[in-house]
Amino acid sequence: MMAKTKSDMREAVMAVAKAAVQAHGYNALSFRELAKDVGIKSASVHYHFPTKGALGAALARRYTEDGATYLDELLVKSQDPKWCMDRYAEVFRAALANENRMCLCGIMSAELDDLPPEVRSEVDNFAAMNVAWLARVLKLANPDAAEHVLNEHAMAIFAAIEGAQLIARGCRDIAIYDRTVQTYRQTGLIP
Numbered sequence: 001m002m003a004k005t006k007s008d009m010r011e012a013v014m015a016v017a018k019a020a021v022q023a024h025g026y027n028a029l030s031f032r033e034l035a036k037d038v039g040i041k042s043a044s045v046h047y048h049f050p051t052k053g054a055l056g057a058a059l060a061r062r063y064t065e066d067g068a069t070y071l072d073e074l075l076v077k078s079q080d081p082k083w084c085m086d087r088y089a090e091v092f093r094a095a096l097a098n099e100n101r102m103c104l105c106g107i108m109s110a111e112l113d114d115l116p117p118e119v120r121s122e123v124d125n126f127a128a129m130n131v132a133w134l135a136r137v138l139k140l141a142n143p144d145a146a147e148h149v150l151n152e153h154a155m156a157i158f159a160a161i162e163g164a165q166l167i168a169r170g171c172r173d174i175a176i177y178d179r180t181v182q183t184y185r186q187t188g189l190i191p
Helices: 006-024 031-038 042-048 052-077 081-097 104-109 117-141 147-171 174-187
Strands: none
Touching: 006 031, 006 042, 006 052, 006 104, 031 042, 052 081, 052 104, 052 117, 081 117, 081 147, 081 174, 104 117, 104 147, 117 147, 147 174
């Protein structure tokens, strides 16, 4: 049997930590529990992530990078705003469908006052990335709109989708998310 590399161990810790944060929030992260779940010693977690803040920042950064890559790929596939928005809403729905989890940065946002500065910064980057992408999609639907109008509309969509996810999770009912997103469409919030 081949030994796992340091990179494999780091990735294993990241995967377990991501699932833990999405299920229970940043404050529930425990190096001892992560080590147990990965099958390593707690000191090994500290080797890869000296502090909980370093781990939280790495998680949020990776989540943002992966999200940006996925969203950019959507715009390569299609310039249809409705199609893009459908795929966007599906991403947040998928977290709920995965054991009633939350968007990683959304759940961290709820704990903002408890986050170290490096984690807060990465959570802010996630929000900014989402708003910028949504503004690009909205521009496709309304090319003559002013940039500040597109940005405000994009922030409203981002907040609405995160909020719908949070409420559906709290009620443990994914249908609430679906109905809410449909209502956003009917009222014109989402193209």
